[in-house]
Amino acid sequence: MSFDQLFPQIQGWVSGLPNVWPVSLLLGNYAIFGALHLVGLALLGGAVILLNLRFLGAGLNTEIGLPDLERSLRPWFWVGFAIVLGTGVIIGMLNAEKLYYSPAFFAKIVALIAAMVFSIGVTNAIARNEGRMSTGVLIAAGIAFLIWLASMQVFSFTIGVNPGTFHMVTAGYVILALFGARTRLIATLAYALIFGAIAVMYFVVGMNNYDQIYLTISVWAMIAASLILGALLIWELYGMRGDAPGNLTRLVALFSILSWVTVAAGGRWIGFS
């Protein structure tokens, strides 16, 4: 899926975007805006990650009240977001035609909607409410999660983009390995076994080996890693029943981080695919 399939009628408009004033003045300056896009990503990412790690019980977890933490991070979240959005619109318009046909870009934008709902409608609301989640916020989190799943669907099933799924799978395992209450060890072992085996396989057969069999093995390894990750998450969730009220928030924090990782990964795989 890409925007050209969804909106075929705007093809002419898209191809004219690089010539729209004042973006047309920046035609020779793509590189600096592309670089600043990464700067914004880092700042935004830092703010998002610190807040969500707090929900997961890491980083700044007791030293500062939740509403205070959110208030401290808010300006940097918005500065990072403004840089990312401003530079993103410029590099997007200068590169419009490629993005129009890019499934990675489509996945990125869908993930961006999910990530925005998580960050602006869910996690900051939970923080301001001292960690309590209202029904409205819970519904928003559910909607954001479903939107993120849709973006992952595009990411995972598009040939050429799907290797990028590695980033989200890895981020999921890292979070489980660091914060999983009961799945920490098994998550670490499963990840090391699956991706270690792939590394050994390519070391043996040659990393530039394009034989279909090794691609098929890699794809199935990724599917297995994703399914195991999903199962471990359900196991974690199951273990949370009756626990402290903040445990559903941990899950929200996990998917909030994964949504932003998907946005960033989508951006990088536009260039690779």
Add this chain to the structure above:
Amino acid sequence: MRDELGKPGPDGQAWSQQLAESLNLWNVAEGTHVLTLMFFAGTIWLIDLRMMGLAFRNVPFSTLNNKVLPITQGAFAVMIVTGLISFFGRDPLLYYHDIWFRMKMIFLVLASINIFWFHNYVQKGLAEWDTDPNPPMAVKLSGALSMSCWLLIIILGRFIAYDWYRCEKVEPGSFVYWFAECKQAMAFTEVPFEDPPAESVAEPGAEAPAEPAPESTPAPETSPADAPGNGG
């Protein structure tokens, strides 16, 4: 498939060359390098901003540092590993003679010197300013230096993908030519390349020894996807 993707290559090369020709392995490593920026630069900047008195003014510096720095350090380890894979796994000589890469390394050294200065000198008086929302000038300076260095490292790192100042494009005698040691880089291209003799005229035992030069020659068309398309 190899031909369709324009990634031809005989078997049995060095692992660096293999990785460069891999279907996805290099992309995965470099993608991880870029994505980890969120965890590395994003967290170190928040510590820098606290040092500059611009963020977390009501949290003691030591608290922020003790709680956030481990995340930064973990992410830095990932940056180093994926950075090394990206460097050695594409065309190390191309990067070695790239002006942006060299400038990036200079700022990496500067950032390290700043960390050394901070930990060994500035941080000595921590007890006096730990809870101060407005730390002393030396602390602010160290924070500002750190933030600027990492900002430039990101920008310079992104510029490595562009071939504007690759050795074959710059004039001998120019600053870039000197700074990137282009004379040394271009020496590879001056090695006369001998085409392998055609089958019909080849004499047994007369074949030239394996030519080491081609893959180490700066070649922009095989460089990490140049030009706009690489962005996002």
